[in-house]
Amino acid sequence: MDALDALHQRVSTAKLADPAPTPSQREAIFRAATRAADHALMRPWRFLVVEGAGLDQLGELFCQAARHDDPDLSEKDQDSLRRKPHRAPLILVAIARCRENPKVPVLEQQLSAGAAVQNMLNAAFAQGIGAFWRTGKMAYHPVVDEGLGLTEGEQIIGFLYLGTPVKPFHKPKPLDLNQIFTPWPPQ
Template sequence: MDSITVLHKRVSSPKLTAPGPTVEQRDAIYRSALRAADHGLMQPWRFLVIEREGLDRLGELFVQASLHDNPELSQAEQQSLKTKPHRAPLILVAIAACRQHPKIPHVEQLLSAGAAVQNMLNAAFAQGVGAFWRTGAMAYHPVVTEGLGLGQLEQVVGFLYLGTPAKPPHEPKSVNPEAFFHPWPAQ
């Protein structure tokens, strides 16, 4: 699939199964992250690769975080949280590894980490690997961020779920660029 087609047709695959991406596919996905827009070449990102027993440990971390907020969490709710990471055989936790810099503000570093995730989504789609980007409360919960080993200026920008699409990707909705791109100054 050529690059423009990938950019125009990419959609998320919300239902994923095993197997996860091959070693070669992972390498292409990982390398694409490292080509994201990056003011000052700061490489303000890092990624945790979670699979197999790591998925179980992440689920346990989600339960710990939720119990911290609600000690009355039911067993059914706890079980649901434990299984959330198993929605895919591989999860990449994308972390904005921001640093103090006199010319490159935190927000630019955060956006760069987000651009790295978008590059990985595109690389996955181009290779037929299913992917979806999730955040939600667990991405920002202090129990989760501490459990994942995040530093003071770091934050999770997303959980990138990767696997084999359970069904073929749907055709994306047509969107009119004129609804979003406007001349300035206005005519």
């Protein structure tokens, strides 16, 4: 797929199934992350690769976090949390690794981590792989952070779900670029 076509047509795909991306597809996705804008070459990101039994463990971690907040959490809600990681055969947990730098504020480092995720979304789409980026309550929960081994200065940017699209990609609706891009100064 042409690079501009991929950028102009990319959409998220929430219905994913096996198989997960192949090793060569993964390498292309992973390499795309490393080309994100990165002031001072800090590489302020890292990624956990979760699949197979790891999806079950992530679901249990989600339950543990939710029970921390609500010890009386219903079994139905716990089952729902256990199933969330199984929405795709592969999840990449995107983590911003922010460090002190007089020239690169924390916000820039977080944005770089987000840009790395966007690059992976684009690389997945260009290869016909379905993907969607989720955050939600579990992305900001200290029990999840601890369970995933985050250290000081690290935070989850999101969960990138990857797999085979169940349905063909839909066409994105065109946007009125004049509503988004305006000349400045006004004339």
